[in-house]
Amino acid sequence: MSHDAPNLDFAGSTPYEDYVKADVLTHLQHTLSDDPGEMVFLVTTQVMELWFTVIVHEWETAARALREDRTDVARDALKRSVRELEALNASWTPLAGLTPAQFNSYRGALGEGSGFQSAMYRRLEFLLGDKSASMLVPHRGSPRVHAELEKALHEPSLYDEVVRLLARRGYDIPDAVLQRDVTRKYEPAPEVEAAWTAVYSGDQNGDLARLGEALTDVAELVWRWRNDHLVATRRAMGSKTGTGGSAGVAWLEKRARGNVFPELWTARSYV
Numbered sequence: 001m002s003h004d005a006p007n008l009d010f011a012g013s014t015p016y017e018d019y020v021k022a023d024v025l026t027h028l029q030h031t032l033s034d035d036p037g038e039m040v041f042l043v044t045t046q047v048m049e050l051w052f053t054v055i056v057h058e059w060e061t062a063a064r065a066l067r068e069d070r071t072d073v074a075r076d077a078l079k080r081s082v083r084e085l086e087a088l089n090a091s092w093t094p095l096a097g098l099t100p101a102q103f104n105s106y107r108g109a110l111g112e113g114s115g116f117q118s119a120m121y122r123r124l125e126f127l128l129g130d131k132s133a134s135m136l137v138p139h140r141g142s143p144r145v146h147a148e149l150e151k152a153l154h155e156p157s158l159y160d161e162v163v164r165l166l167a168r169r170g171y172d173i174p175d176a177v178l179q180r181d182v183t184r185k186y187e188p189a190p191e192v193e194a195a196w197t198a199v200y201s202g203d204q205n206g207d208l209a210r211l212g213e214a215l216t217d218v219a220e221l222v223w224r225w226r227n228d229h230l231v232a233t234r235r236a237m238g239s240k241t242g243t244g245g246s247a248g249v250a251w252l253e254k255r256a257r258g259n260v261f262p263e264l265w266t267a268r269s270y271v
């Protein structure tokens with residue numbers, strides 16, 4: 001055998017398999033109907049779960065780095081997550097044109113299954129500051145998932161760490177915000193808005209201004225994911241109720257209306 005060809009000889013599984021677990025990953029596609037279109041629905045959902053996992057990892061890295069005042073490490077993680085959010089959002093493409101008839105071919109087989117029950121998406125929302133203890137309820141029956149969510153609920157969100165950093169940098173943030181109950185949804189505060197207004201009115205190359213822009217990119221791309229999901233859902237099922245039991249599109253519209261990192265948007269009116 002010539003020496004410039006790849007190695008073919010492995011005693012056990014390949015080192016690629018040992019690292020990637022491709023054999024496991026490519027045998028997790030258990031479709032529930034005979035419809036040939038269900039495969040891409042299932043795999044797109046699995047692909048999105050993997051992206052959620054990567055993005056949660058980046059934001060946890062960013063939150064930890066902010067706590068340690070390492071804003072450059074935090075910004076690097078956030079910027080990686082921006083590219084990943086773009087890839088996540090691009091994965092809507094195969095489902096974006098789903099018709100009601102196509103979706104109906106396997107919708108019944110999904111039973112009450114819904115993305116609403118995605119624990120990794122919930123962790124993503126918790127990191128953004130959209131905390132809610134009741135979102136743990138669906139996961140009572142899965143101890144590992146429940147424990148991870150419970151931990152995430154009680155940890156300060158990524159945005160809480162950002163606001164605490166603003167305070168350490170001398171911006172006047174009240175104790176009510178700094179010591180808020182982090183298991184509750186973050187509510188916008190005028191002092192945080194004033195801090196961002198000052199940051200954005202000052203040195204555009206300062207690390208807080210650049211951090212603010214990385215967070216704004218994140219917020220915009222999360223909003224796009226929600227809107228792409230909303231439009232795909234409207235195309236696939238109109239105003240029917242969701243498999244998860246919600247009002248469907250009307251419920252998702254309400255969810256998509258919420259602003260991510262609210263003061264980063266409202267401060268712009270005052271710069």
Ligand code: HEM
Binds near residue numbers: 229236237246252
């Ligand atoms: C085009 C096909 C899809 C339709 C028609 C659809 C429909 C819906 C509906 C109606 C809801 C509201 C809850 C309910 O009553 O079920 C929902 C929630 C959700 N879906 Fe989808 N979905 C689709 C694809 C996906 C995919 C591929 C993912 C990726 C994981 C996903 C993730 C989610 C998440 C995370 C929620 C909860 C959102 C929140 O809590 O704000 N969906 N979906």
